[in-house]
Amino acid sequence: MFSIFKKKVLGNFSFLKTDLHNHILPGLDDGAKTISDSIELLQAMQQLGYQKIICTPHILGNIYPNTAATILPAFEAVKAVLVENGITLQIEVAAEYMADENFVEAVERKQPLLHFGEKKIILIEMSYLAPSPYLEQCVFQLILDGYQPILAHPERYNYYHKQPEKYELWKEKGCWLQLNALSLTGYYGRHVKQAAEKLLAAQFIDLLGTDLHHAQHLAALQYLCTTPYYKMLSLYPHFKNATI
Ligand SMILES: [Fe+2]
Numbered sequence: 016m017f018s019i020f021k022k023k024v025l026g027n028f029s030f031l032k033t034d035l036h037n038h039i040l041p042g043l044d045d046g047a048k049t050i051s052d053s054i055e056l057l058q059a060m061q062q063l064g065y066q067k068i069i070c071t072p073h074i075l076g077n078i079y080p081n082t083a084a085t086i087l088p089a090f091e092a093v094k095a096v097l098v099e100n101g102i103t104l105q106i107e108v109a110a111e112y113m114a115d116e117n118f119v120e121a122v123e124r125k126q127p128l129l130h131f132g133e134k135k136i137i138l139i140e141m142s143y144l145a146p147s148p149y150l151e152q153c154v155f156q157l158i159l160d161g162y163q164p165i166l167a168h169p170e171r172y173n174y175y176h177k178q179p180e181k182y183e184l185w186k187e188k189g190c191w192l193q194l195n196a197l198s199l200t201g202y203y204g205r206h207v208k209q210a211a212e213k214l215l216a217a218q219f220i221d222l223l224g225t226d227l228h229h230a231q232h233l234a235a236l237q238y239l240c241t242t243p244y245y246k247m248l249s250l251y252p253h254f255k256n257a258t259i
Contacts, residue, residue: 022241028196029064030249031256035131036071036111036138036167036193036224040089043081044073046228053093054100059233060225063240067105069131071138075113083129086110107131111138111167114147122156132259134163138193141166146174146181154190165222168195170210171203182219191221191255199244202235215247221255223248 028034038046039056047053060068070093072086073079090108097106110129112118118139121128130137137157141147150166157164166185169192175181185192197203198211214220225236239245248254 022238024237024240025242025245026249027062027064027240029066031223031254032065033067033069033256033259034060034065034225034227035069035109035136035165035222035256035259036195037068037227038070038072038111039068039227040070040072040086040093040108043085043089044075044079046072050092050096052229054096054102055230056227056233057093057097057102057104057106058100059237060227061102061104063236065104067107070106070108071111073113074110074118074129076115076117081110083127086129109136109138111140114139114141114150114153116149119149119153122153122160125160128162130162132163134259135161136163136165136191136259138165138167140168141172143171143173146172151188154185154188158189163191164189165191165193167193167224168198168226169219170194170198170207170214173206176206176210179213179217182214182217186219192219193222193224194220195226196223196239196248197226197232197235199248200235200239200242202232215251218253220251221253222259223251223254223256 041047041050041053074081109131154164201208
């Protein structure tokens, strides 16, 4: 689908240093299935110039009912075979939380949450079908508790496309916004691509993530490095990836 052959590669993602959103841990969600998948994806991320990878498997109700007890062993298993596979990337682990009733309950009860970095960053997503009635409460409480919430791929919530004020609202509430790099390739459709362009133009985006699940995503990411969007991203002044 996204052939990089015959196209000039304009650069890699070394300007970001860190990817903070991906599904490369094996057997936990709709991302990597086996440890070999994980290794292949990590090797490719290294070639793309990343230095640090924060692994963020889904925690999503009964669909992906992950907890630290399922995530940490998968993380340790991958970490244990990095060197023998020539991977020098630093890897850390957190999660991508669905902003559902389970999550709001965990936040309200101050249960331990999987976060990363000195700022105690927590990655949160919403359903693509409808906004979460819990997100505002979660963001408010997380900030009070000293966490830094990030809303994953705001451009993918179609119900926000005609309500740009919602993006502004989350920014005002102190939530960082994380764009999926693949949105600019059209991978998720034309409207998502347009929303991504608008959010970047408005300088609303704080972080760029890959949301890498599998080889098709990887091919699209490599393709992105051959398009004019690559240059735009490499010059965008507001990405915080290198500082987290
Ligand atoms: Fe994700």
